[in-house]
Amino acid sequence: MATALAAGELSSVDLTQLHFDQIEKVDGAVHAFLYLDKEGALAQARTVDAKRAKGEALGPLAGVPLALKDVLAQKGIPTTCGSKMLEGWRPPYDATVVTKLKEAGIVILGKTNMDEFAMGSSTENSAYGPTHNPWDLTRIPGGSGGGSAASLAAFEAPLAIGTDTGGSIRQPAAVTGTVGVKPTYGGVSRYGLIAFSSSLDQAGPCARTVLDAALLHEIIAGHDERDSTSINAPVPQVVKAAKKLDVKGMKIGVVKELQGDGFQSGVLSRFHEGLDALVSAGAELVEVSCPTFDYALAAYYLIAPSECSSNLARFDSMRYGIRVGDDGQRSAEEVMKLTRHAGFGAEVKRRIILGTYALSSGYYDAYYGSAQKVRTLLMRDFSAAFALADVLVSPTTPTTAFKIGEQVDDPLAMYLNDIATIPVNMAGIGGMSLPCGLAEEDGLPVGFQIMSPAMRDDLMYQVGGTLEAALLAKWGAPILDKTPVLAAR
Amino acid sequence: MAAISRDDVAHLAKLARISMNDSELDHLAEEMDLILGAVARVQEVAGRDVPPTSHPIPVKNVVREDLVRPSLTPQEALSGAPAQSEDRFKVPQILGEE
Structure with missing residues (x-):
């Protein structure tokens, strides 16, 4: 699309309108979007077209439409985070990621559906109803960024932005047959990203190809003085890496702990085909062991709720968001309690209570403190593994997309989706998911995860680009060509 | 670890400023028991000699020059407020009648 735009074969206005037409046609069934900004998108498209007509220098993705996850603040545009708590809120400022997208000439179509405050693995926790997987509308599109991933698979948008706290970019990418990247923590600014778990949250690119993700990655990444955890170092050269298409002599570490019990057979067989393709391309496989991975899920479900219980304290009904029960008689505290009861959904309350418990005196050391120690051990496992291999790989998810409603009443089963x-x-560190085929038992997409050391995001793009090209040569066409044609509703 | 009672959850809900009815408290007490049972295993490997990690990258205090820069106008800052008065956030009473 970018090439056709640059060559003047297609205007950004036409391209944007075509995407709104597709959204009109299929989003009744998919429900990827919470809000569409037709006016703003077409205005941006007209600006880019005018600049191009004048011969002004434009970025590589100028004029290309994008779907933005509703966790990022966009000035003047309703931003709900999938929660009733923020219904009707229009941020007075842009997130840094949004500023960078606008500067790059990217056309933001609208805001995508997500699990409330990014807590979930299925988008069923959205206060505005679930998103449906374009591969099978009775199944989940992953979460929390299910809207962003589904919009790509349904051809409603060619690019999207997601955020990833425990897999919310990569798991939706895996189950929708798209590409999703979680950059190194600190690689992309968190300014304007509504915080869930500050030490884990990271925004990243979602696309249909590795190169598209790389182009978007370079646009949104970079140091930002408005985020104290932003890394002040050059952005890894991910576009160059994605174009290398060469992995000769690279060592690929296969994580022993991420392919055993609980992994669907069709997921494992497609994953092994991916490994074979990398070997054929000249890479060397090394088995690596990360024994603490077994404890990662438990530690995550202490750290993330703990941080969320603190972060979500800001939703106090005083400065923004909804206010419930203010009758002129009740105290601020009573109004706060009623508002938080009405504004938060079940999963959010569950995690706030869990986090409040884990941080309370008497339990802090046993729970939050121990989880932080597991975090140290996990980092040691990764260091040891990266001493043996350039990148690590695993299936992205243990299973393909499950049915909507199947796990919603069983939080522990739901949490297992993010084990890898x-x-x-x-x-x-950095992590990417790209499609490696369809599972034979259900015909649904399988994700291949590549993990790279901190600030070596280029390595996962190099391996991902090579694997994508090898699989494409084998298949003859992208797997997204096999998504069912969604009928107009 | 000790089982979580309904009263424990009620106390946590009070700390977290979320009002909950009886059935919510009962349901959550049950779920908390299950979840805490599952996550308690972090204690198996968290030896005394292992230092804790709070952030994946070293975090240091960031300071900048104290300069006047463009910022939100009062109207912009108040644009999402549930209630406002005289360019300020208007909140329910904080102190009791007494």
């Missing part, structure tokens, strides 16, 4: 993605967030 969580260690990456805990260590703050």
Whole structure:
């Protein structure tokens, strides 16, 4: 699309309108979007077209439409985070990621659906109803960024932004047959990203190809003085890496602990085909062991709720968001309690209570303190593994997309979906998921995860780009060509 | 670890400023028991000699020059407020009648 735009074969206005047409046609069934900004998007498209007509220099993705996860603040545009708590809120400022997208000439179509405050693995926790997987509308599109991933698979948008705290970019990418990247922690600014778990949250690119993700990655990444955890170092050269298409002599570490019990057979067989493709391309496989991974999920479900119980204290009904029960008689505290009861959904309350418990005196050392120690051990596991291999790989998720409603009443089963993605967030390293085929038993997409050391995001793009090209040569066409054609509703 | 009672959850809900009815408290006490049972295993490997990690990258205090820069106007800052008065956030009473 970018090439056609640059060549003047297609205007950004036409391209943007075509995407709104597709959204009109299929989003009734998919429900990827919470809000569409037709006016703003077409205005941006017209600006880019005018600049191009004048011969002004434009970025590589100028004029290309994008779907923005509703966790990022966009000035003047309703931003709900999938919660009733923020219904009707229009931020007075742009997140740094949004500023960078606008500066790059990218056209933001609208805001995508997500699990409330990014807590979930299925988008069923959205206060505005679930998103449906374009591969099978009775199944989940992953979460929390299910709207962003589904919009790509349904051809409603060619690019999207997600955020990943325990897998919320990579798991939706895996189950929708798309590409999703969680950059190194600190690689992309968190300013304007509504915080869930500050030491784990990271925004990243979602796309249909590795190169598209790389182009978007370079646009949104970089140091930001408005985020104290932003890394002040050059952005890894991920576009160059994605174009290398060469892994000769690279060592690929296969994580022993992420392929055994609980992994669906069709997921494992596609994953092994991916490994074979990398070997054929000249890479060397090394088995690595990360024994603490077994404890990562437990530690995550202490650290993330603890941080969330603190972060979500800001929703106090005083400065923004909804206010419930203010009858002129009740105290501020009573109004706060009523508002938080009405504004938060079940999963959010569950995690706030869990986090409040883990941080309370008497339990702090046993729970939150121990989880932080597990975090140290996880980082040691990764260091040892990266001493043996350039990147590590695993299936992104243990299973393909499950049915909507199947796990919603069983939080522990739901949490297991992120077993392979969580260690990456805990260590703050980079992780990517790209499609490696369809599972034979259900015909649904399988994700291949590549993990790279901190600030070596280029390595996962190099391996991902090579694997994608090898699989494409084998298949003859991208797997997204096999998504069912969604009928108009 | 000790089982979580309904009263424990009620106390946590009070700390977290979330009002909850009886059935919510009962349901959550049950779930908390299950979840805490599952996550308590972090204690198996968290030896005394292991230092804790709070952030994946070293975090240091960041300071900047104290300069006047463009910022939100009062109207912009108040644009999402549930109630406002005289360019300020208006909140329910904080102190009791007494």
